[in-house]
Amino acid sequence: MELTLSHWLYGFFTFLIIITMVFRKGVVLPTLLGTFVIAWVFNGSIIGGFIAVFNANLVAATELFNIFLIITFMVALLHSLKDLGADRRMIEPIQKIMVNSHISFFVLISVTYVISLFFWPTPAVPLICALLVPAAVRTGLPAMTAAMAVALAGQGMALSSDYIIQVAPGISAKSAGVSTNAVMDQAIILSLITGGVAIFLAYLMNRKTFRKPSDPKNEEEILLMQGVKNKHVTENKNVHTWSKVFAVLVPLSMLAVMIFMIFSKLNSGRMGGFEGGDGAAFIGGVAVVLLLLSTVAFGKYRALDYISDHITEGFVFAFKAMGPVIPIAGFFFLGSPDFAGNILSVSDEAAPALLFDLVQSIQHVLPQSAFLAAFSILIIGIITGLDGSGFSGLPLTGALSASLANTSIDPVTLAAIGQMGSIWTGGGTIIAWSSLIAIAGFCGVPVMELVRKNFIPVMLGLLLSTALALFIF
Numbered sequence: 001m002e003l004t005l006s007h008w009l010y011g012f013f014t015f016l017i018i019i020t021m022v023f024r025k026g027v028v029l030p031t032l033l034g035t036f037v038i039a040w041v042f043n044g045s046i047i048g049g050f051i052a053v054f055n056a057n058l059v060a061a062t063e064l065f066n067i068f069l070i071i072t073f074m075v076a077l078l079h080s081l082k083d084l085g086a087d088r089r090m091i092e093p094i095q096k097i098m099v100n101s102h103i104s105f106f107v108l109i110s111v112t113y114v115i116s117l118f119f120w121p122t123p124a125v126p127l128i129c130a131l132l133v134p135a136a137v138r139t140g141l142p143a144m145t146a147a148m149a150v151a152l153a154g155q156g157m158a159l160s161s162d163y164i165i166q167v168a169p170g171i172s173a174k175s176a177g178v179s180t181n182a183v184m185d186q187a188i189i190l191s192l193i194t195g196g197v198a199i200f201l202a203y204l205m206n207r208k209t210f211r212k213p214s215d216p217k218n219e220e221e222i223l224l225m226q227g228v229k230n231k232h233v234t235e236n237k238n239v240h241t242w243s244k245v246f247a248v249l250v251p252l253s254m255l256a257v258m259i260f261m262i263f264s265k266l267n268s269g270r271m272g273g274f275e276g277g278d279g280a281a282f283i284g285g286v287a288v289v290l291l292l293l294s295t296v297a298f299g300k301y302r303a304l305d306y307i308s309d310h311i312t313e314g315f316v317f318a319f320k321a322m323g324p325v326i327p328i329a330g331f332f333f334l335g336s337p338d339f340a341g342n343i344l345s346v347s348d349e350a351a352p353a354l355l356f357d358l359v360q361s362i363q364h365v366l367p368q369s370a371f372l373a374a375f376s377i378l379i380i381g382i383i384t385g386l387d388g389s390g391f392s393g394l395p396l397t398g399a400l401s402a403s404l405a406n407t408s409i410d411p412v413t414l415a416a417i418g419q420m421g422s423i424w425t426g427g428g429t430i431i432a433w434s435s436l437i438a439i440a441g442f443c444g445v446p447v448m449e450l451v452r453k454n455f456i457p458v459m460l461g462l463l464l465s466t467a468l469a470l471f472i473f
Contacts, residue, residue, distance in 0.1 A: 003361055006042040010335055010354040013038065017331075017396070021384050027392060028324050031331035038334065039344055042352065048345070056330030056343045063174055063339075064329060066281070067167045068322060071120065072314035073287040074165065078119050078127075079310045080294040081246060089247035091131045098132075101140035101210035105149055108136050109199055112153040117164045118254050118283075121154030121428065122435050123317065128154070129442030134222050140211035143221045147443035147450050148202050151436055155428030156458065157195030159390065160420050161188040164258070164283055168394060168419055171325065175332055175398025176415040186416035186473055190465045194420055197461035198429075198454075205457070224444040242297040250290055257286050325391050332395035336402070359403035370409035370470055377401060377414045378466045381421020388434040390427030397422055413473045417466050424462055429454050 013034030017027045032053060039052030081087040094111055098104040111132060115124045133146045162168035166180060169187055173180040211217060261282070291307065299306040333339035335355030341348045377397055384393020397418025405411035428435035432447045440447035 003357065004042075004352075006038055006352065007354055007358055007361075009034070009038050009041060011358050013331070014335075014355070014396070017328075018380070018383060021386050021393065026324065028327050031327045035327075035331050035334055035343075038354070042344060051345060052334075052343050055345065056334055057326055059339055059342050060326045060330040060333055063333070064171065064322070064326065067170055068315070068318045070165050070281070070284040070287075071167065071318040071321065072311060073284045073291060074119055074314070075123050075317045076307075076310040076314035077250075077287045077291045077294070078123050079313050080291055080298065080306070081250065083298045083306070084246055084294060085243040086246035086250065086294070087127050088131060089243050090251060091127065094132065095135040098135050098139050100213065101136070101142075102207070104136035104139045104141045105145065105203060105210075108132055108141070108146060108149040109153040112150050113158050113195075116154035116158035117161075120165060121159050122321070122438070124154065125150065125435070125438050125442065129225075129439065133443055134225060137221050137225070138218050139213050140215055140218055142206070142209050142211070143225060143443045144445045144450065144453060145202070145206045145209065147439050147445050148206070148453055149199070150443070151429050151439050151450070151454060152195060152198050152202060152457070155390075155435060155439070156198065156424050157191050159427045160194065160423040161191035162423075163188045167322070168391065168423060169416075171329065171391065171394040172398040172401075172415040172419045175329070175336070175395045176402045176411045177336065177338055178402070178412050178415065182412045183415050183419070186412055186469070187419050189472065190416055190420050190469055193465040193468055194424060194458075194461035197464050198457035201457035201460060202453070206453075221444065225442065242294075246290075246294050246297065250294075253286055253290060254283075257283060322391065324389065325395070328392050329395040332399045335399055355399050356403050359400070368406050368408060370406075373404045373406065373409050373414060374417055374466050374470055377404065377418040378421045378462060381418040382425045382462075385422040385425025385427070386431065388426050388431050390423040390425070390434070393422040393426065394419060409470070410473070413469055417469055420462060420465060424458055429458050 013030060016030050016034070020027045020030055035056045036049045036053040039056075040046050040049030043049065043052070078087065081090075091111070094107060098107050108128075112121070112124070112128050115128065128150055133143070133150065136146050136149075137143055160168070161184070163184055166184060169183040170180050172187075173183045176183070291310065295307040295310065296303045330343070332355070334343050335353070337348075337351045337353040337356070340346075340354070341351035344351065377400060380400060381393060381397045384396055398415050401411045401414035401418055405414055425431055426434055428439065430436075430451055432451045436450060437447050440450050
């Protein structure tokens with residue numbers, strides 16, 4: 001296979017992006033510049049470069065816009081529940097079963113995981129840290145261990161599988177050219193293994209610090225937490241009859257959706273018609289109807305204004321969280337023959353396979369080892385997660401998964417492994433400049449100490465889940 005200058009430039013910019021991530025800098029600039037330069041050289045026209053850099057972002061935005069919508073509606077629903085005070089009422093019954101520090105640890109894990117699956121961990125963190133963490137600390141659970149529980153269950157285990165909202169597996173699958181559901185099914189298993197190991201180790205390593213409910217240090221830590229807590233989250237007093245209704249209706253609706261999807265999958269061997277992102281659309285549609293009902297219940301005559309505000313807030317959150325992913329995805333879509341034609345304005349037959357050709361050109365010198373491929377993708381995923389986002393590296397790990405796959409390991413498994421490395425690192429468990437800062441702030445603990453505490457459990461969990469993936473899949 002003859003490599004052209006476009007291939008070499010693509011390889012150079014890919015390497016530059018990885019190096020940029022290692023130094024914890026943003027990679028949007030090199031991805032945009034790389035797309036422009038490569039397209040200019042490939043088309044032999046600077047005009048073609050201008051057109052392609054726009055097309056790359058347009059193609060990526062088109063492919064990923066369903067992700068933005070599901071985030072928007074779920075966040076909008078959460079805001080409408082805050083208006084009613086229903087978000088607080090959903091948590092209150094759980095506080096009653098937190099009778100000692102050991103039970104509180106696992107209750108905190110369970111509730112954080114479930115809420116983060118449906119609402120994503122970042123918007124769910126203020127709710128959990130404002131209501132459940134003080135209750136857990138009051139039973140004797142140290143604030144640091146509570147912060148570990150929230151991070152490992154939410155930013156780690158729930159976000160790395162993203163089984164309900166399907167943002168992460170959607171990006172990984174698009175970039176790898178495989179089924180989203182296939183990546184989801186493997187990712188949730190790997191996330192549970194990684195999370196199970198990390199949470200078990202965190203419990204063993206910290207259980208001697210657990211205190212009794214009567215320990216005076218409990219109240220001292222609660223006072224420290226209240227000094228840094230977000231007042232907007234803790235001062236919502238708009239509680240009335242509708243808050244009770246929606247505190248029951250929303251969990252039951254989401255539970256019913258989840259049971260229906262699981263039943264359909266078990267009954268048919270797949271999502272029972274929820275293929276290609278329809279599962280996320282189903283969740284999103286239910287969220288829209290609940291958003292309509294809760295907004296009308298709160299605002300009545302002003303519901304038209306309220307719902308517009310909440311959807312706007314949802315879009316703002318979605319674009320803040322996912323906006324930088326679009327140019328990054330556009331660059332790596334350029335390396336795939338499935339998207340390169342639309343980006344470069346050439347026919348599908350003339351579309352290059354820049355990344356795949358590069359990997360194929362050196363495959364003869366690489367050992368055909370599933371072990372080497374799996375751990376290479378894991379390391380690349382961890383490196384890309386160093387930017388503190390967790391999602392920006394998924395286009396790269398997905399694209400490389402398709403290129404590195406061989407007869408001994410398939411691209412779905414590699415994409416799921418890369419997703420684990422990227423999100424467990426950058427999603428907010430072992431990177432101080434990620435959303436872990438919010439958890440540390442709400443819990444009143446030093447973020448660097450929280451990173452240090454999480455590091456060994458998370459890394460051992462990732463290594464074990466990657467090794468087991470070679471045998472399971």
